[in-house]
Amino acid sequence: MRLKHLPVSLAGLALLGFAGCRTTRVVGYPAEYVATRGPSHVWVTEANNNTVELWNPTVHGDTLAGFDRGSFDEIPLDSIKLMKASEVNAGRTALLAGGTAIGAAAIVATLMGSGNGSTCITPGTDFVTPCQDPNNPNTQTTH
Numbered sequence: 001m002r003l004k005h006l007p008v009s010l011a012g013l014a015l016l017g018f019a020g021c022r023t024t025r026v027v028g029y030p031a032e033y034v035a036t037r038g039p040s041h042v043w044v045t046e047a048n049n050n051t052v053e054l055w056n057p058t059v060h061g062d063t064l065a066g067f068d069r070g071s072f073d074e075i076p077l078d079s080i081k082l083m084k085a086s087e088v089n090a091g092r093t094a095l096l097a098g099g100t101a102i103g104a105a106a107i108v109a110t111l112m113g114s115g116n117g118s119t120c121i122t123p124g125t126d127f128v129t130p131c132q133d134p135n136n137p138n139t140q141t142t143h
Helices: 003-019 030-037 090-112
Strands: 022-027 041-046 051-060 063-068 071-076 080-088 119-121 128-130 136-140
Touching: 030 041, 030 051, 030 063, 030 080, 041 063, 051 071
Parallel strands: none
Antiparallel strands: 022 080, 041 051, 041 080, 051 063, 063 071, 119 128
């Protein structure tokens, strides 16, 4: 991979990774969930098995209200069969953070080791010199 393409590749991987940090799950007690969590949107399955995606849901008395495809919609709470919401998945987020840290360390190690040659410290001195080729001790390596 060419280094000039590295930032674009990393940005793409980050976007894919952040998508993996969320999971959709069934939530109980729709009114309480919306009131306490304030989700940006939810999926509601009504008693007639019609599924509606509500954006900016709010609860008004015994009614769940929000926007479905740009139009305002209200659903009585007693007609909600099932409600799903997207939430942060702590396990996936931790894996992403760990993987990102390991990946960053690998990139730094690769970049630090990509010089033109190896250097060694001569024992008993503070001199830094090119390393000798272990196969031929009378020559120095040129990487």
